Amino acid sequence: MNLFKLAFRNLKNIRQNMMYLGAVTFAILIYYTFLAIRSNEAMLQANELYEKLGTVFTGSSVILALFSAIFIWYSSDFFLRRRKQEIGLYALLGLERQQIAKLMFLETMGYGIIGLLIGVLFGTIASKYFVQLLAYVMGMNIQADFSMNADAIGQTILVFLTIFLLIALRSARTIYRFTLIELFQAKQQVETMPKVHPVLAVLSVTLIAVGYYLTGKPLLEHFTLVAPILMVCIIVGTFGTMSYFTIFLLRLLSKRLRHYQGTNLILHGQLVSRIKSNAVMLSTITVITAVTLTTVGTATSIYYYIDRTVEEQMPYSLSIAGQREEAESLIRQSNQTIESRTMVNVKNVDHTLQELPNPLSFTTSYQTYAFDGEPGQFSYISYSDYEKLAKSSGKTVLPEPGTGEAIVLETFKGNNLLKETVRSPIGVSVKDTHSSFRITGATNLPLTQLYAKKRLAFAVSDDAFAMMPEKAAMLTNYQFSDERSDDGLINQLEQLYGKKAETDMAAYYPVYAMTTATTGLLAFVAGFLGLVFLLATGSIIYFKMLAEAEESKQRFAIIQKIGVDQQEQTGIIRRLVGFMFSLPYLLGLVHSLFAMQVLQKLLDYNLILPMSLAIGCYTLVYLLYYLVTVRAYHRVVM
Amino acid sequence: MIEVKQLGKVYPGKVTEQPLTDINFRVEEGEMVAVMGPSGSGKSTLINLLATLDQPSWGSILIEGIDTATFKRKETTRFRRETLGIIFQEFNLLDSLTVAENMLVPLMLGSKKTKEAREEMQHLAKRLQIDELLDKQVDEVSGGQRQRTAIGRALIHAPRLMLADEPTGALDFQATKHVMELLAELNASGMTMVIVTHDPTVASYCNHVLFLKDGSIQTELFRDEPRRVFFQRVIESLSLLGGDEHHLSAIRPT
Numbered sequence: 043m044n045l046f047k048l049a050f051r052n053l054k055n056i057r058q059n060m061m062y063l064g065a066v067t068f069a070i071l072i073y074y075t076f077l078a079i080r081s082n083e084a085m086l087q088a089n090e091l092y093e094k095l096g097t098v099f100t101g102s103s104v105i106l107a108l109f110s111a112i113f114i115w116y117s118s119d120f121f122l123r124r125r126k127q128e129i130g131l132y133a134l135l136g137l138e139r140q141q142i143a144k145l146m147f148l149e150t151m152g153y154g155i156i157g158l159l160i161g162v163l164f165g166t167i168a169s170k171y172f173v174q175l176l177a178y179v180m181g182m183n184i185q186a187d188f189s190m191n192a193d194a195i196g197q198t199i200l201v202f203l204t205i206f207l208l209i210a211l212r213s214a215r216t217i218y219r220f221t222l223i224e225l226f227q228a229k230q231q232v233e234t235m236p237k238v239h240p241v242l243a244v245l246s247v248t249l250i251a252v253g254y255y256l257t258g259k260p261l262l263e264h265f266t267l268v269a270p271i272l273m274v275c276i277i278v279g280t281f282g283t284m285s286y287f288t289i290f291l292l293r294l295l296s297k298r299l300r301h302y303q304g305t306n307l308i309l310h311g312q313l314v315s316r317i318k319s320n321a322v323m324l325s326t327i328t329v330i331t332a333v334t335l336t337t338v339g340t341a342t343s344i345y346y347y348i349d350r351t352v353e354e355q356m357p358y359s360l361s362i363a364g365q366r367e368e369a370e371s372l373i374r375q376s377n378q379t380i381e382s383r384t385m386v387n388v389k390n391v392d393h394t395l396q397e398l399p400n401p402l403s404f405t406t407s408y409q410t411y412a413f414d415g416e417p418g419q420f421s422y423i424s425y426s427d428y429e430k431l432a433k434s435s436g437k438t439v440l441p442e443p444g445t446g447e448a449i450v451l452e453t454f455k456g457n458n459l460l461k462e463t464v465r466s467p468i469g470v471s472v473k474d475t476h477s478s479f480r481i482t483g484a485t486n487l488p489l490t491q492l493y494a495k496k497r498l499a500f501a502v503s504d505d506a507f508a509m510m511p512e513k514a515a516m517l518t519n520y521q522f523s524d525e526r527s528d529d530g531l532i533n534q535l536e537q538l539y540g541k542k543a544e545t546d547m548a549a550y551y552p553v554y555a556m557t558t559a560t561t562g563l564l565a566f567v568a569g570f571l572g573l574v575f576l577l578a579t580g581s582i583i584y585f586k587m588l589a590e591a592e593e594s595k596q597r598f599a600i601i602q603k604i605g606v607d608q609q610e611q612t613g614i615i616r617r618l619v620g621f622m623f624s625l626p627y628l629l630g631l632v633h634s635l636f637a638m639q640v641l642q643k644l645l646d647y648n649l650i651l652p653m654s655l656a657i658g659c660y661t662l663v664y665l666l667y668y669l670v671t672v673r674a675y676h677r678v679v680m
Numbered sequence: 681m682i683e684v685k686q687l688g689k690v691y692p693g694k695v696t697e698q699p700l701t702d703i704n705f706r707v708e709e710g711e712m713v714a715v716m717g718p719s720g721s722g723k724s725t726l727i728n729l730l731a732t733l734d735q736p737s738w739g740s741i742l743i744e745g746i747d748t749a750t751f752k753r754k755e756t757t758r759f760r761r762e763t764l765g766i767i768f769q770e771f772n773l774l775d776s777l778t779v780a781e782n783m784l785v786p787l788m789l790g791s792k793k794t795k796e797a798r799e800e801m802q803h804l805a806k807r808l809q810i811d812e813l814l815d816k817q818v819d820e821v822s823g824g825q826r827q828r829t830a831i832g833r834a835l836i837h838a839p840r841l842m843l844a845d846e847p848t849g850a851l852d853f854q855a856t857k858h859v860m861e862l863l864a865e866l867n868a869s870g871m872t873m874v875i876v877t878h879d880p881t882v883a884s885y886c887n888h889v890l891f892l893k894d895g896s897i898q899t900e901l902f903r904d905e906p907r908r909v910f911f912q913r914v915i916e917s918l919s920l921l922g923g924d925e926h927h928l929s930a931i932r933p934t
Contacts, residue, residue, distance in 0.1 A: 136762075221734065221735075222732075
């Protein structure tokens with residue numbers, strides 16, 4: 043028998059190392075699947091955009107690799123700790139340290155190879171379905187097949203070989219650092235009771251509160267300055283809360299009378315004895331949970347509102363400048379039927395933005411769209427065109443402005459800043475290049491989708507419009523029956539317009555297709571990472587609790603002997619595991635809700651539904667993990 | 681064989697561990713020595729020091745004339761591999777291996793041919809009466825059989841010194857008797873032994889008993905009478921040493 047054989051025999055003892063093998067396989071499976079999705083041939087051929095968006099994948103695969111490293115590190119720690127005594131035994135029987143290190147390395151590699159085989163096999167299967175899901179969310183129609191990807195396999199091997207080498211170095215360090223006697227007494231380590239630091243506890247919670255406060259007005263007003271401060275507050279606050287506030291809280295609870303009722307005392311002892319070593323894990327999981335929920339929530343929300351976003355940018359199926367017979371006939375030949383056609387004459391006037399009076403430079407958000415010192419362009423339309431447009435989009439028609447008067451129009455459908463202004467623009471005088479006029483009304487009305495989207499327009503009386511010296515441009519807006527499907531019409535039109543297509547036509551479909559593809563891909567990647575993070579956090583708690591269970595066997599044996607029955611023990615386990623799961627979950631959830639509330643303000647969408655959807659899914663899987671952990675804990679101690 | 685001089689071991693910062701203050705004794709070649717004492721008297725600390733698992737704070741341990749503190753890493757390994765055999769209360773077997781494989785682990789690194797090693801192992805197994813169980817996993821055999829497997833592992837490289845930490849602590853009366861008879865037989869064939877125990881029955885098999893209390897050796901007994909009579913003397917010494925301390929220690933886990 044030699045080292046190889048011993049390593050092999052140890053590997054065969056899968057039952058004991060199941061969880062470690064599972065963790066390694068899981069990490070490899072995820073990583074390989076992700077790479078396989080990126081380099082899927084069918085996707086690359088179907089959409090040229092897909093290759094361009096490769097950076098999204100590259101960035102994410104780096105995150106995944108880091109994450110795999112942390113995850114395997116954590117689970118191998120558990121694995122190593124359980125085997126300290128065995129390592130001591132090898133040394134005692136006369137194995138040299140370097141031989142033990144070699145043995146551990148061989149075992150790590152052995153599991154790595156098994157993990158790689160299973161991971162690549164299942165990854166190939168999983169990636170086919172993931173690719174189909176991705177194609178679906180990107181609005182594409184492709185047929186993916188099962189295919190192995192050599193590059194993906196190569197990169198997976200490279201990344202995980204590095205991780206395993208790091209793990210092997212760590213094992214070697216354990217072997218060299220500890221004396222034999224320490225290795226033998228691995229299981230007998232007693233944790234000292236943690237000290238209570240009320241000041242630090244309160245300070246940590248205060249830090250979080252400050253962070254939350256900053257997500258309000260201060261963040262919106264000075265984003266670049268406040269954002270990093272806020273992050274530091276929240277992260278430091280979280281670590282502090284988990285390290286100090288939890289102990290403080292438990293100690294406080296123990297002073298109450300109920301502490302001596304039922305099994306509270308036992309539960310408390312079990313929690314307090316572990317809280318110190320668990321604090322870092324709990325805080326890490328809190329932060330990961332917050333990040334995951336926010337990312338997934340954001341992605342879901344954006345994906346959920348694709349239609350609205352595109353609709354805002356492109357309120358019409360097609361806008362063209364001028365009216366050309368060829369264009370009209372191309373449209374008539376296509377499958378699209380024209381539902382409506384509106385024409386509007388527009389005169390554009392250059393202003394310098396500084397001229398704009400205060401209520402029209404509007405809210406702070408409107409100013410961000412302006413270019414400092416650059417002249418801005420404003421559009422003018424006649425009252426009769428305004429009336430026509432307002433009627434066709436179902437808005438109330440404002441009365442005609444007289445001489446020296448105008449109605450201000452916000453032309454971007456998505457904005458509603460006119461309503462938000464601190465002071466109504468009505469009654470304000472605007473000095474124009476030619477004359478000055480007073481504003482008598484304000485409304486949101488998309489004139490066209492041709493011009494830069496965030497432009498102000500004014501409707502003036504027909505006479506005043508006719509008097510303006512600028513040349514009028516005639517714009518035509520079409521509404522098609524089926525603007526989301528493309529039968530090559532837009533392409534034909536673009537060819538017809540040639541170089542002028544960029545300035546003289548703007549269509550709904552290309553924007554829709556592009557937005558769906560980008561947003562779909564982002565949502566997919568966010569969802570994928572979210573799922574991985576979720577599974578990893580769940581698994582980390584699972585491992586940790588199981589390690590604790592192993593060490594608490596004796597305690598449970600004792601409490602059973604002193605008359606705590608099965609049911610009460612189950613209760614203790616449930617509350618114990620529940621504490622570990624709910625603490626980071628709840629805090630992470632609140633963190634993410636504050637983050638989402640910022641997003642909601644920025645996007646001006648109602649995110650409650652998509653957010654609830656994302657949180658609901660997350661919670662469901664998390665709950666499942668809780669139940670599995672309780673069961674596993676139960677099995678170990680009873 | 682062993683000479684322990686003014687040996688001390690302290691654990692700074694730990695109140696739970698009993699320090700050893702001043703230990704002096706000799707073990708002659710071929711002796712079978714029992715170390716007795718109440719729980720917490722430092723018995724296990726002493727055996728850990730003898731086994732080079734731990735380093736003394738002061739004093740010296742000479743084994744075959746060489747101070748173990750001067751061992752380099754290679755020498756420690758060689759000492760463990762060639763001179764020393766050790767058995768524990770909880771057997772410390774590798775449960776991923778069979779009985780036969782557990783016994784073979786120490787030979788794994790030696791220059792011995794596999795075939796030769798197997799023959800030796802089979803011979804030993806017959807002597808330990810576990811030759812029927814060789815291909816079983818260790819969790820399929822009884823406690824006594826496991827301890828005999830552990831003894832087999834300790835014996836496989838024919839050590840000159842056998843250290844045992846409560847070898848019968850987890851065994852019932854029958855199995856204890858069986859294991860002790862086996863150890864006595866091995867001792868008769870010339871192997872030196874040091875056994876830590878709280879069980880007077882185990883001590884009665886030995887021919888030299890050290891009583892440890894409060895970190896130093898309090899009494900030594902040498903046997904020159906039949907086992908039953910020696911057993912009475914051991915009991916008396918225990919009573920003199922600390923009232924009925926041995927009863928207490930027999931109840932308390934050590």
